[in-house]
């Protein structure tokens with residue numbers, strides 16, 4: 001978690017979503033810098049995790065040896081999310097910070113719901129219990145073919161460390177994750193915007209900068 005302290009006004013909640021290796025962490029760094037140029041303090045956080053208890057639950061969820069079924073994962077993700085929302089996200093928004101979150105409730109819809117075959121109604125019921133009214137103002141879905149995203153994630157991890165419990169899932173699972181995100185974007189076009197993540201890092205950053213400038217009436221950086 002990292003935080004900047006300049007700026008003021010009402011906080012906004014922006015989540016980054018998508019399959020493995022889409023570049024969420026990379027793009028959050030670019031957006032935080034752009035927001036700072038506009039005088040907005042931002043808090044960067046992630047799921048699973050974000051709060052001290054959430055980070056402990058993260059350890060359980062990503063352990064490749066834990067062999068958790070999708071229902072157990074669902075409950076743990078929602079418990080971790082509830083703590084994260086209560087302990088960190090709501091206080092930051094109330095204090096005027098912009099919160100940039102690497103994954104949030106849509107990950108559960110896509111991974112445990114669409115890919116893990118858990119009933120969508122149950123997923124949504126637990127989502128409401130976990131987040132209440134704390135719904136993102138904007139969700140940026142970084143769309144990338146799973147083969148490309150997994151290759152990026154593998155390269156970053158290197159050959160000597162093991163894939164986590166989700167990276168190790170088969171390609172069919174990751175295709176269902178992508179389909180899940182496409183369905184979310186189609187169902188909630190006001191909140192969710194798909195961005196093509198299969199392009200050079202700077203091009204993705206430009207697309208997100210323009211999108212946020214337009215959505216939140218921010219000043220674009222001067223052309224270099």
Ligand code: T5A
Pocket residue numbers: 019020021022023024025026027047048077102103104105106107108109111112152153155156164166167197199200201202204
């Ligand atoms: N999960 C999570 C669920 O199943 N349900 C849930 O409810 C939640 C919240 C979390 C796992 O948990 C699952 C989903 C995940 O499998 P994680 O370790 O937090 O796992 O990892 P991810 O969120 O999947 O994120 P990644 O670390 O895989 O990737 P990012 O953040 O999307 O990508 P990033 O920025 O780290 O970039 C990856 C690599 O690609 C390069 C970067 O330099 C880096 O090496 N890169 C690019 N290369 C080429 N072109 C570009 N445009 C690039 N952008 C970045």
